Amino acid sequence: MSSSFTCLIFLLVAVGCYHSANAQVFTLAQCPTVQVVSPFDADKYLGTWYNNRNYFAIFQAGLDCITANYAKNSDNITVTNTGFNIITRSKQVALGSARVVEPGKLIVNFPGSPSSQTANYLILDTDYESYAVVWSCSNLGPISLRFAWILTRDQVPTSTIVNKALAVFQKYAINVNKLKVTNHNNCPA
Numbered sequence: 001m002s003s004s005f006t007c008l009i010f011l012l013v014a015v016g017c018y019h020s021a022n023a024q025v026f027t028l029a030q031c032p033t034v035q036v037v038s039p040f041d042a043d044k045y046l047g048t049w050y051n052n053r054n055y056f057a058i059f060q061a062g063l064d065c066i067t068a069n070y071a072k073n074s075d076n077i078t079v080t081n082t083g084f085n086i087i088t089r090s091k092q093v094a095l096g097s098a099r100v101v102e103p104g105k106l107i108v109n110f111p112g113s114p115s116s117q118t119a120n121y122l123i124l125d126t127d128y129e130s131y132a133v134v135w136s137c138s139n140l141g142p143i144s145l146r147f148a149w150i151l152t153r154d155q156v157p158t159s160t161i162v163n164k165a166l167a168v169f170q171k172y173a174i175n176v177n178k179l180k181v182t183n184h185n186n187c188p189a
């Protein structure tokens, strides 16, 4: 058996295992070079955003009506992610914190998850008032692990706004077909 074939099998198994443990989007390519919003006005970014669509993330599995709130505190930014269980409708809240490390680049940490030392929340575009395009990508050998979110200020944004946000990912050939739309109908109050 050729060694490249062995490697391919190993890779498929490794990716398969990792995928089932923690399913985001894996791509057999390195992270694209992206540009972030710079200058970035963190104060204008604060407040509540609706999770419009994203790559499947294990920590959001089984939830809908997902929102993210960013609030300034003395040290950094308090992140409150809220979602509702699709079946029981019980509210799930994840409290984390964020800090701006460079314009448009944040480190976001949640207690209980390994804390990141490098920016893991890149804002590729935002007008602060209607949409934000958020990206995270890590290279793992020949593959990359990708997270992508479109956040909107309106619970039900216009297609013009969504298309504008999608176009930002498309500019970098980031696969938008794997973005899953978050239900925001009949959300608990």
Ligand SMILES: *[C@@H]1O[C@H](CO)[C@@H](O)[C@H](O)[C@H]1NC(C)=O
Pocket (backbone or CB within 6 Å): 075, 076, 077, 097, 098, 099, 107, 108, 109
């Ligand atoms: C935010 O500040 C708190 C308190 O100082 C700290 O524990 C936490 O790690 C900070 N978060 C980030 C992402 O730096």
